[in-house]
Amino acid sequence: xxxxxFDLLAYGENLDHIKEGTELPYPLSQRHxxxxxxxxxxxxxxxxxxxxxxxxxxxxxxxxxxxxxYGLMNSPNLMASAxxxxxxxxxxxxxxxLLPLHEPLRLAEEIAMLDCLSNGxxxxxxxxxxxxxxxxxxxxxxxxxxxFEEAYEIVTRAWTEDVFSYSGRFWSYKDVSIWPRPVQQPxxxxxxxxxxxxxxIEFAGRHxxxxxxxxxxxxxxxxxxxxYAKSLALAGHRITPDHLSLALNAYVADSKAxxxxxxxxxxxxxxxxxxxxxxxxxxxxxRKAGYVGEHSTDYVRPENQRAAALLREDFRNLTQxxxxxxxxxxxYGTPQEVAERIIxxxxxAGANMVQIGLNRGAMPHDxxxxxIRRFAAEVLPILKKHEVKRVRAAxxxxx
Numbered sequence: 332x333x334x335x336x337f338d339l340l341a342y343g344e345n346l347d348h349i350k351e352g353t354e355l356p357y358p359l360s361q362r363h364x365x366x367x368x369x370x371x372x373x374x375x376x377x378x379x380x381x382x383x384x385x386x387x388x389x390x391x392x393x394x395x396x397x398x399x400x401y402g403l404m405n406s407p408n409l410m411a412s413a414x415x416x417x418x419x420x421x422x423x424x425x426x427x428x429l430l431p432l433h434e435p436l437r438l439a440e441e442i443a444m445l446d447c448l449s450n451g452x453x454x455x456x457x458x459x460x461x462x463x464x465x466x467x468x469x470x471x472x473x474x475x476x477x478x479f480e481e482a483y484e485i486v487t488r489a490w491t492e493d494v495f496s497y498s499g500r501f502w503s504y505k506d507v508s509i510w511p512r513p514v515q516q517p518x519x520x521x522x523x524x525x526x527x528x529x530x531x532i533e534f535a536g537r538h539x540x541x542x543x544x545x546x547x548x549x550x551x552x553x554x555x556x557x558x559y560a561k562s563l564a565l566a567g568h569r570i571t572p573d574h575l576s577l578a579l580n581a582y583v584a585d586s587k588a589x590x591x592x593x594x595x596x597x598x599x600x601x602x603x604x605x606x607x608x609x610x611x612x613x614x615x616x617x618r619k620a621g622y623v624g625e626h627s628t629d630y631v632r633p634e635n636q637r638a639a640a641l642l643r644e645d646f647r648n649l650t651q652x653x654x655x656x657x658x659x660x661x662x663y664g665t666p667q668e669v670a671e672r673i674i675x676x677x678x679x680a681g682a683n684m685v686q687i688g689l690n691r692g693a694m695p696h697d698x699x700x701x702x703i704r705r706f707a708a709e710v711l712p713i714l715k716k717h718e719v720k721r722v723r724a725a726x727x728x729x730x
Contacts, residue, residue, distance in 0.1 A: 332677060332714045335424055336383050336703070337392035337578060337686040340410070341693050342400030343372035347604055353647065357609035358398060372403060375696040379703060380414050383421060386707035387715075390422030392686050395429050395460070397467045400693075401605040408441045415449035423449055424686070426524060426543075427456025430486070431478035432468045435502060436509070438482070439489035443513045451514035456522045457483060459531070462622060463610035473621030476530060477501070483538075490518035522576065525555055527614070527639045528627035536562025543576045543686065548676060550635040553724050556680055558630045560725035572719040575682035579662060579673060580691055583705045587664035594663060595651050597692035602646045605692060612641040666709035673710075674717050681722030685714070 346355060349363055380391050393410050396402035404410050411423045423445070428438050446453045459479050465472050481499045488495045494508045513519055522541045525531050535542050536559055544555040560570040580598070584590035606612075617623045628639040662672035677685055689706060690699040 332674075332717050332719060333389040333684040334711055334714050335390040335392050335422070335576075335684065335686045336388055337394075337424075337426070337688050338376060338379070338690065339394060339402045339688070340372070340376050340404050341601075341605055342368065342403055343375065343693055343696070344368045345600060345693050346400055347600065350604070353603075355400075355604060355608050359400070359609075369403065375699075377413060377417055379690075379696070379699055380421070381417050382700060382703050384418035386703065387711065388421065388707065389684075390424050390454070391418075392424040392426045392456075394426055395458070395464075397464050399463065399605075399608045401608050408438075408445060411445050411453070412448060415445060415452065421452065422454055423452050424454040424522070425456050426454075426522065426686075427458040429460035429464055430457050430482035431459055431475045432464060432470055433482075435482035435485040436489060436504060436507065439486040440509050442486075442519065443490065443509060443511050446513040446515055446519050447511050451519075453513075453515070453519040454522060455519045456524065457486075458524050459622075461607075461610045461612075462617065462620065463608075465622075466609075471621070472617070474501075475622055480534065487518065487521075524578075525559070526641070527551065527555060527631070528623045529558060529630050530624055530627060532559050532630075533562045535559060536564075536568070537566045539563065539566065539568045541574045541576065543578050544680065546578070546641070547638045549638065551631060551638040552680055554631045554635055554639075556722065556724040557727075560722065570681070570722050570725045572681050572683035572722060575680055575722065576684040576686055577677055577680055577682045578686045578688070579676060580688040581662040581669050581673065581702075581706065581710075582664075582689070582691075583666050583669050583702060583710060584664060587658070587668065590663040591655050591658045593698075594691060594694075595654055597690075597694045598654055599649060599651065599692075601692040602649045606646050607643060612643055612646070614640050666705070666713075669706070670710045670713040673714060677717075677719050678721075679723065681719060681724060683719040 383391055393404055393407035394402055395404060395407045397405055407425045411425050414423055442455050459475050478501050481501055485497055489509050490513055494506055496505045523535050524543045526546060542559060545552045563570050582590045582594040631639045662669040673685055689702040
């Protein structure tokens, strides 16, 4: 099993004290920004990635977000460039560049540069982004999918064609041959995070692109995997465990109670303060804005529709007691339990790659480093010995 650490890189100071009611103000004024905190935050995370590399993890994951302490990687390519020079073996999962918001030829060039800088260690994740990012960049949400698909074609053609021209709705180019070219041929592996819309699932299936299925686990994830397997099959492809990656949070301690007690405040800060700051998660609201289609979740079984709705209240109203109940079946606790929970989820989904969040919220650097080291010493060897060989959801569907 391949084990990555996914790092949101949140602003390294708790901001609950500046809330207006239950929410952080948006836009968030510069008077709340401390440059010394940002400098420290970047330095600490770069040091953490060096440790992740030294301890034998397979990779580290980056993301792109704007104008929020939720995540300070406005440019994941800048962070991957820094990481490429500070690490030797880690795969650099850029998860991901927001294709609808940026000039795609520039992205194709930057990722090719990164693949050269890292000697072929880039995994190129492409995402659409959350509604806040469209507000920031003044791009209509209703154009998101069309822009994504057009940008994807431009980027992949730039990587693979000697000289290409393109005339599209949003971008046009004539007689372009990019330099440098990616080290990995025909281009770096591509992955897409899937929140739940059938359009995204079917796009990934048509193009045989690996996915991370859903923010939530359980039945919704099963529904996504089934629909993805069907979409792959319609395009002449067969799903394998290497098509799937799971995003999971973990915390290693001497007991379940200790793990939940220690990580709980940071998990609550993430849910109640950082997540969806200046944005909205609800599928119904995104449908109204044209970001997702009218029937985007019709494939989801009735019992999983609430999870697919991504209701803000389910994040904002979380209590410590509710988190304790959720954690009963999640990878929080002793090293053995954490390993068993991760393997059980990976086997259930059929995924041979996991992206583990070890620093929920604005967790202090010493806690993050401690988790990196303890997970590496007591959990990582168990996971790396395990291989997921079947996608059970697809097998059940076929049966």
